[in-house]
Amino acid sequence: MTTHTVAVPTPIPVRIPVRQILPYAIFTGILSLIALYFVGAEQGALAVFDGTTVHELVHDARHLLGFPCH
Amino acid sequence: MPLTDTVTTEQQNTLTVRSLLVWGLLAGLVGGLLAFGFASAFGEPSVDAAISIEESGGAHEHSHGDAGQAHDHGTAAEEPAEEEPVSRAFQATGGLGIGAVAYGLGLGGLFSLAFAFAYGRLGSLSPRASAVTVAGLAYVGVVLVPFLKYPANPPAVGNGATIGERTGLFFGMIAISLVALVLAVVAARALSRRWGGWWSTLAGGAGYLVVVGVAAALLPAINEVPTGFPPSVLWEFRTASLGTSAVLYAGIGVAFAALLHRGLTRGRTL
Numbered sequence: 001m002t003t004h005t006v007a008v009p010t011p012i013p014v015r016i017p018v019r020q021i022l023p024y025a026i027f028t029g030i031l032s033l034i035a036l037y038f039v040g041a042e043q044g045a046l047a048v049f050d051g052t053t054v055h056e057l058v059h060d061a062r063h064l065l066g067f068p069c070h
Numbered sequence: 071m072p073l074t075d076t077v078t079t080e081q082q083n084t085l086t087v088r089s090l091l092v093w094g095l096l097a098g099l100v101g102g103l104l105a106f107g108f109a110s111a112f113g114e115p116s117v118d119a120a121i122s123i124e125e126s127g128g129a130h131e132h133s134h135g136d137a138g139q140a141h142d143h144g145t146a147a148e149e150p151a152e153e154e155p156v157s158r159a160f161q162a163t164g165g166l167g168i169g170a171v172a173y174g175l176g177l178g179g180l181f182s183l184a185f186a187f188a189y190g191r192l193g194s195l196s197p198r199a200s201a202v203t204v205a206g207l208a209y210v211g212v213v214l215v216p217f218l219k220y221p222a223n224p225p226a227v228g229n230g231a232t233i234g235e236r237t238g239l240f241f242g243m244i245a246i247s248l249v250a251l252v253l254a255v256v257a258a259r260a261l262s263r264r265w266g267g268w269w270s271t272l273a274g275g276a277g278y279l280v281v282v283g284v285a286a287a288l289l290p291a292i293n294e295v296p297t298g299f300p301p302s303v304l305w306e307f308r309t310a311s312l313g314t315s316a317v318l319y320a321g322i323g324v325a326f327a328a329l330l331h332r333g334l335t336r337g338r339t340l
């Protein structure tokens with residue numbers, strides 16, 4: 001036993017129960033996806049707001065992150 | 071055994087989804103800022119080159135403010151030289167930064183959720199190795215593989231009339247790749263009991279590649295690069311695009327791993 005037990009400082013991963021993750025997953029997931037949507041696609045193929053201000057503002061990031069822009 | 075028990079209880083005390091989310095957002099901020107730096111240095115030159123090609127009339131007609139659909143521009147709709155809502159100079163600096171950081175924060179949030187599910191479910195990987203693995207797999211599944219089918223395009227490349235179709239195909243490819251990736255990881259974990267980690271991981275990887283390979287073969291190709299568009303600019307832009315995402319995902323993975331490690335080991339006497 002002692003031969004194998006070299007005190008390992010690395011913590012051993014313990015699963016987080018899925019039930020505990022889900023409420024956060026829904027809430028944060030939606031907010032995060034909205035952020036990604038506004039950078040990646042708003043006022044492109046889809047539009048929540050009129051005009052092109054959002055599109056123009058994040059334009060270079062949208063191109064460089066690989067999204068179809070125009 | 072007592073050692074394992076103390077570690078376990080201690081971690082259950084510290085590792086909540088809430089702290090994972092906070093670390094994810096912080097890591098997203100770090101990744102977004104790093105990606106902004108990389109994109110400024112390596113991406114902007116080719117974006118500028120493409121825009122000047124576009125403005126010199128080389129490519130087909132595309133007004134940069136036009137998102138390819140009927141916007142309500144009011145009276146300005148008919149003016150070709152529209153007063154742009156965002157100046158080109160700001161687009162390339164502040165706009166790029168805002169976009170990269172907003173995207174980083176969103177991605178960091180999603181990353182922390184993916185990590186919460188993956189943590190402790192990836193075999194014998196350590197916490198930090200789990201974080202970096204999730205980031206690496208996400209990069210392959212969300213960025214690299216979809217890119218190989220539908221690569222990023224600089225300004226002046228792309229027909230405004232097909233933006234809807236192109237966006238749909240692009241997101242469709244990401245969705246297929248992501249679902250196949252998650253299924254491959256789940257299958258590999260399930261098979262690891264019988265086959266061992268090595269063969270189950272290889273099988274999962276092979277299964278993933280087969281699915282995305284078939285999808286890439288079946289989905290329609292898109293090539294809207296105007297004739298005469300300089301290939302070197304296209305290459306420079308596309309490698310810069312892959313690099314920007316690589317920096318973003320790597321930044322998130324490594325920053326998250328550092329925060330996670332700090333959180334897990336804090337207060338422990340090593």
Ligand SMILES: [Zn+2]
Binds near residue numbers: 059063070224225
């Ligand atoms: Zn554009």
